[in-house]
Amino acid sequence: MQWANLNEHTVYENRWFRVNLADVALPDGRHLDHFLIRLRPVAAATVVNEANEVLLLWRHRFITDSWGWELAAGVVEDGEDVAVAAAREMEEETGWRPGELSPLMTVEPANGLIDSRHHLFWTREAVYTGPPADGFESSRREWVPLKLVPDMIARGEIPAANMAAALLLLRHMLLG
Numbered sequence: 545m546q547w548a549n550l551n552e553h554t555v556y557e558n559r560w561f562r563v564n565l566a567d568v569a570l571p572d573g574r575h576l577d578h579f580l581i582r583l584r585p586v587a588a589a590t591v592v593n594e595a596n597e598v599l600l601l602w603r604h605r606f607i608t609d610s611w612g613w614e615l616a617a618g619v620v621e622d623g624e625d626v627a628v629a630a631a632r633e634m635e636e637e638t639g640w641r642p643g644e645l646s647p648l649m650t651v652e653p654a655n656g657l658i659d660s661r662h663h664l665f666w667t668r669e670a671v672y673t674g675p676p677a678d679g680f681e682s683s684r685r686e687w688v689p690l691k692l693v694p695d696m697i698a699r700g701e702i703p704a705a706n707m708a709a710a711l712l713l714l715r716h717m718l719l720g
Contacts, residue, residue: 547569547570549566550567563579563580564579583658585620586619587619588618588630589634591666596691596719599616601681610703612701643669644667650662690719691715
């Protein structure tokens with residue numbers, strides 16, 4: 545039951561994404577036009593301290609008009625290693641420079657429409673370097689106990705699926 549992308553062309557493009565239109569062949573031989581969005585990969589990172597608290601950002605997303613807790617994240621620049629991008633984003637958005645990052649998970653948030661992969665990392669070590677360079681990214685940055693994550697997700701305080709999945713995995717790994 546595999547769909548085949550026979551051909552696609554760009555309908556719109558900017559520095560952030562491309563909107564393409566694909567000629568897709570279905571398993572039964574029919575064809576359909578399918579729009580898709582091509583994005584650069586995203587890298588995210590956080591640190592967990594000795595008290596099993598995770599560093600999160602409280603931010604507003606204007607597209608969904610929602611507030612929520614997130615890991616520092618951003619687009620991987622062309623030619624940039626994803627772990628390097630995650631470390632860069634964490635320092636720019638939180639003011640904390642991570643130690644050696646460990647891969648946590650890679651997810652595809654909306655793989656029926658978007659090809660973006662989100663690479664999430666974590667570390668146990670970070671050094672505070674000062675106020676975040678990109679302070680506009682969030683209203684505040686806080687250390688949140690991992691044990692609270694499931695209840696926060698249930699209350700809608702962590703609305704982004706990729707962030708919720710990463711935090712639940714971290715909680716499971718570190719608290720059982």
